[in-house]
Amino acid sequence: MGFWGQFGVWLAALLTIGIISFLYKDNFLYKACEAIFVGISAGYWFIVYYWDNLYKKFYLQVTNHDLTSWERIIPWVGFILGVMMLSRLFEKIGWLSRWPLAFIVGATAGLYMMIYFVSNAMAQVASTIIPVFIGDWATIIANFFIVAGTFCGLVYFFFSKEHKGAFGLASRVGIWFLMITFGASFGYTVMSRMSLMIGRLDFLFGTWLGMIK
Amino acid sequence: MNIFDKMMRLDRRWIFLFLIIVCVVTYIIPFKVPIHVVPEVRSIYDFIDTLEPGKIVLIAIDYDPNNLAELQPMTFAIVEHCWRRKIKIIFTALSQNGPGMAEQAIRDISDSMKVDKTYNGKFYKGREIKNGIDYTFLGYKPYYGLVILGMGQDFRLPFPTDYYGTPLDSIPMMKGVLNYDQTAGVIDISGGSITDAWINYGQGRFNFPLALGLTGVMTAQYYPYLGSGQIFGIMGGLLGAAEYEKLADNPGRAMGGMRIQLYAHMVIILFIVMGNVGFFMNKRKKKLREKGI
Numbered sequence: 001m002g003f004w005g006q007f008g009v010w011l012a013a014l015l016t017i018g019i020i021s022f023l024y025k026d027n028f029l030y031k032a033c034e035a036i037f038v039g040i041s042a043g044y045w046f047i048v049y050y051w052d053n054l055y056k057k058f059y060l061q062v063t064n065h066d067l068t069s070w071e072r073i074i075p076w077v078g079f080i081l082g083v084m085m086l087s088r089l090f091e092k093i094g095w096l097s098r099w100p101l102a103f104i105v106g107a108t109a110g111l112y113m114m115i116y117f118v119s120n121a122m123a124q125v126a127s128t129i130i131p132v133f134i135g136d137w138a139t140i141i142a143n144f145f146i147v148a149g150t151f152c153g154l155v156y157f158f159f160s161k162e163h164k165g166a167f168g169l170a171s172r173v174g175i176w177f178l179m180i181t182f183g184a185s186f187g188y189t190v191m192s193r194m195s196l197m198i199g200r201l202d203f204l205f206g207t208w209l210g211m212i213k
Numbered sequence: 214m215n216i217f218d219k220m221m222r223l224d225r226r227w228i229f230l231f232l233i234i235v236c237v238v239t240y241i242i243p244f245k246v247p248i249h250v251v252p253e254v255r256s257i258y259d260f261i262d263t264l265e266p267g268k269i270v271l272i273a274i275d276y277d278p279n280n281l282a283e284l285q286p287m288t289f290a291i292v293e294h295c296w297r298r299k300i301k302i303i304f305t306a307l308s309q310n311g312p313g314m315a316e317q318a319i320r321d322i323s324d325s326m327k328v329d330k331t332y333n334g335k336f337y338k339g340r341e342i343k344n345g346i347d348y349t350f351l352g353y354k355p356y357y358g359l360v361i362l363g364m365g366q367d368f369r370l371p372f373p374t375d376y377y378g379t380p381l382d383s384i385p386m387m388k389g390v391l392n393y394d395q396t397a398g399v400i401d402i403s404g405g406s407i408t409d410a411w412i413n414y415g416q417g418r419f420n421f422p423l424a425l426g427l428t429g430v431m432t433a434q435y436y437p438y439l440g441s442g443q444i445f446g447i448m449g450g451l452l453g454a455a456e457y458e459k460l461a462d463n464p465g466r467a468m469g470g471m472r473i474q475l476y477a478h479m480v481i482i483l484f485i486v487m488g489n490v491g492f493f494m495n496k497r498k499k500k501l502r503e504k505g506i
Contacts, residue, residue, distance in 0.1 A: 023229045048309050052355050111358065112413075119417035119443065127441035146440065185433040188449060192283060192429030194236075194477045195451035198470040199282020201240050211241070 013208040016200055149177040217498070220491030223484075232480050239476045246472045253439055254456040257400065257424045257446035261291065264397050266299035269390060273401040273411065274318065275357075277310040280404030280428050286454035286467035287402050287426040288318045289325075294461045296326055296347060297337045301386055303368070303396065304350040307357035307407050312376060315350060332462040344377070345384045352376030358410045365392055365419040398422035398445075408435065416443055426453065 001009070018033035061067065061075040081103060087096035128150045132143045155167065156174030163171040205211045214222070261270070272292065276284045295302055304319065306312045323342040330337050342348065351372040354360045363371040368390065369381050381387045389395065399421055401411045408425060416423040422445050425435055429450030438444045448457060451474065454467035 024226060045309065049355075052353070057355075115413045115417050119413040123417075123441045123443055124437055127437070181433070185430075188429040188432045190429075190478070190481060191450050191452060191474065194474050195283045195429060195470065196279075197236060197477075198240070198451065198473050201236060201473070202282070202466060202470075205237075205240060 009208055013204060016204060020200070148173070153177050215498075217491040217494040220487045221495065223487070228484055232477060235476050235480050236473050239473045244472055246475050248452075248455050248459045248468065248471060250456045250460055253447045254453055255446075255460060257291070257426075257448060258294070258457060258460040260398065260422070260424065260445065261294050261298065261300065264298065264300050267301065268397045269301045269303060269386070269395060270295055271303045271305065271393070271396045271399045273399065273403065273407070274304060274306045274311050274315040275308045275401060275407040275411075276314060276404035276428075277308055278314070281314065283428050283451050283454070284402050284404055284426060285314065285318060286451065286465050286470075287448055287457060288314075289322060289465055290454060290457040290461055290463055290467070291400060291402075291426070292318060292322050293325060293463060294457075296322065296342060297330070297332065299347075300397075301346075302348040303387075303390075304348060305360075305364075305372075306350075306353045307360055307410075308403075308405060309353065309355075312350075312353045316376075319348065319350065330463075345379070345386055347386070349381070349384050349386050350376045357407050358414050361410050361414045362418065365415070367391055393419050393421045396421065398424065400424045400426065402426035404428045404431070412438055412443055424448075 015033050015036065018029040019037075021027055022030040058075045058079055062072050064072065081100040084096045085100045087093045128146060130143055130146065132147055133140055134143065152170045152174035154174070155170040156163075156178065158171075161167060264270070272288070272295075274288060292302060304315050306315045308314075319342075326342050327339045329339045344350070351368065352375065354371050360371040368387070372381060374380050375384060393399070393415070399411065399415060401408055401423065403411070403425065404427075408427065408431065411423060411425075415421065423443070424446035425438075425444055426448040427435060427450070429452070432447065432449030432453075435444070435447060439447050448454060451467050451470050454465075455471045458465050458468045
């Protein structure tokens, strides 16, 4: 590893320690590392957006004479809508930004409507309407939990009837299912955070200090 | 303040310190912990392992450096498995910092591929991995939903050239490859909402086999898609990567990390139990006091 490689490793190690130091208490080193991270992220994103959008998607298209005049006009539509969005910064002409917003809302709704409905509603409902008593005992138990969990979970979110009697019981079972789901999610989150720590330990002890090969 | 109060009001810094000590000690001392492979990881391994050499798989590297620790081991295990079996790969990186992650992975795995290795008793001779022959890296384009839809028509629509500026038509591997129909399936390794787009716009619209490699935080919320058959496999966090490494007989950082994870989880469970014991004992004491006992 050359000088700049080593420099990068040392810098990354010091920034890592700076961020971890927050675990003890808020301090100047942590604040400095945080500010560096925010600044670099903002700068990086700005550059990426400039080159990927303004340059590649607009400038290169409108200056490309191999394209038809129609293909060169279309990017101008996007550009003008983008400029209109910035009109929010000025009170008097702020209303202009409603046009690009309307375009975004309409286009996104149109794109999402059918695809989301098919993937997230129909497919999920279809996978819940299943015969319970089929296959080996493990499958039967799994199917039962899917059906009961879905039913009781839906009952919990049904607020047009008081949660009493059998309805209340189903609602209470529903909240148990929800709690177990949140617990599983939390467990995965803990695992995820520990993995990040392992990654940093790997860097500090392996790449930086060279204690582990 | 009695002992149970202390158990409930333990300064969080003691927990951090204890956790760090346990992690560092288990990191430095090498030992193995058992890893049990779940069917949803095995199905991804089986999918790759049963493909004919020469087939194409699309691997989407949709994560940023903040997910490197969890997801890079997954990428290493899967890509090396593919290349050892001479399966070609189309890489995409639809996360803004993804290209850097993909390039690093391609470079490191290409180096690893030069060495002869034996996995699961099968000998694989080392070979040079060539851009355009063994893989094509399409790179990054903004608005991932539209890019995924565009690739379903023709890869050349969102990506007229690859990441390095070579037109797709001049890349040998891409000859006759129009869209997802010419690939065996897609594996999305992701640390964010791009996964939703792969499920909704990709699998939902074009119906290709899709598997996911996700961060631990995301994993639980994507299991319903496994149950509905919209995805055929799911790898959750570092554990998922370790399971794949075990199946591929290619121990790496994920398997090494499992011993730390095991003991760190035990520490967390210990503190949860401590807190709960403190809470219930205090509650009991309060009740007894109210009754005048």
